[in-house]
Amino acid sequence: MINFRYHVVSLAAVFLALAIGLVVGTAAANGPLTENLNDQVTKLTDDKQQLRDDLEQSRAELKKNADFANEVAPMLLTGKLTGKNVLLIRLDGSDASDVGTAADGVGTMLGTAGAKVVGTVTVKEKFTAPASNSLLLDLAETSAPPSISGALPTRADGVETTAALLAAVLVGRAGTPQVEGARTVLSAYEAQGFVGLDGDFKVPAEAVIILAGAPASGKDAKDRNTAALTLTSRFDLAGRVVVAGLTAGGLVSSVRGDASIAKSVSTVDNAVTAYGQVAAVMALVERIGGKTGHYGIGDGASSLLPKTASVTNGS
Template sequence: MINFRYHVVSLAAVFLALAIGLVVGTAAANGPLAENLNDQVNKITDEKQQLRDSLEQSRAELKKNADFATEVAPMLLTNKLQNKSVLLIKVDGSDSGDVNTAAEGVAALLGTAGAKVVGTLTVKEKLTAPSSSAILLDTAESSAPPSISGALPNQADGVDTSAALLAAVLVGKAGTPQVEGTRTVLSAYESNGFIGLDGDFKAPAEAVIIVAGAPATGKDANDRKAALLTLTGRFDLAGRVVVAGLSYGGLVSSVRGDASVAKSVSTVDNAVTAYGQVAAVMALVERFGGKTGHYGIGDGASGLLPKTASVTSGS
């Protein structure tokens, strides 16, 4: 009769056989498996190094291109905007750091061209928010100088009214004195969180370069895009405008997609690069010469740079 001891011994034998089988099987497969894993690791390591080398090469090429653009800029721009006054506008957003860097590059090149930057105005996200329309209207009505208030758009669009007011006090023909009450207008919009200011703004500018980044996102993105296009249009009515985008998209694509605005506002879609910054200033030279163009590498661009242009006398 089979007793308990027999069952214990049998179970022990089964587990022992399983253990021996696992050891033997692992030992048999260990060589090929380990070799295969080593091959895969080595392949991934090689691919990673190739990508790293390619990235470093691309960075080196970009630096060379930037250095080249910086070196040729004086030959292309020196004195082309002599004694011209320019307003810089930056559009705040998720990539404000890159927008600031691009704006600094454009400002430096404007100096090379002989232009004077009267100041830098930053468009805050609050200004383009649909919910701001009512307070924008209130701000315009309460701060507009008597000489301008009667000429403001008579409608319920806070962005349009405010853009018209800001353009009226910040942009004008050469030699035009500053509009009385300009500082009051700017302070009102700044204190309400609609704009940021950097500069003296002691005289109106003859032209504007708008530096814009990535397109707006979120449920109100289309409204914000429309607001920026409205602002651009109002400054265009007051003077010459160039939109310098960090990439194709956002304000650049909005301008190029509007047949009316695209006829009088020039665009550059790669202002994140030194080439794009040179192109933006060259495009402004071209605007003073009465021409409009679209430059960069995105849809609608006619080339990387405008043809060398000169400001016509009396323009």
């Protein structure tokens, strides 16, 4: 008769057999397994070092390219925009810091070309939010100087009306005085958090460079991206415009994809680089001269840089 002691002995024998099997199996596999793992660790370490070396080489090459672009900039730009007043517009977004860096680089290149930056307007995300439409319209109505209010768009589009107002007070022909009440308009939008201002804005700009980053994202992304294009279109009606983007996406893509705007607004899609910053200013020289082009390394670009061009006062 099988009793409890028999079961205990049987279970003990099973566990003992399993333990012996594990020991024997581990001992048999330990050598090849350990060797294989060591080989994999060594390979991963080598791959990581190779990636690190490749990254360092890429950084070194980018720095050399930037140094080269900065060195040739005076040869390409000096005197090309002497006496020209230029406005910079920065579109705020998730990559605002990178857009700011690109704007600083473009500003330096404009100085090399002899241009004067009359000021920088940072268009805040609040500006392109659909919920801001009514307030934008109210501000346009209450702050517009009498000489401009009658010429503003009559449609109930806050972005379009405000963009038309800002373009009217910020952009004008060479030698014309600042629109009376311009500072009041700018201050009204700044006070409500729609724009940030940097500069004296004492004279109208003859041309505009718009610095743009990644396209808007989220549930209202389509409306925001459309607002950025509307802003560009309204400034294009007032003067010569170049859109300089960090990449070929976002506003650059929107302009290039709109046949009517692409005919009168030039674009550069690599403004994050020194090459792109040189190209942006060269494109502005070309634009003031009456020609439009699309430059950079992304879709829709015809070449890396515009052909050299010259602009004389009054052109």
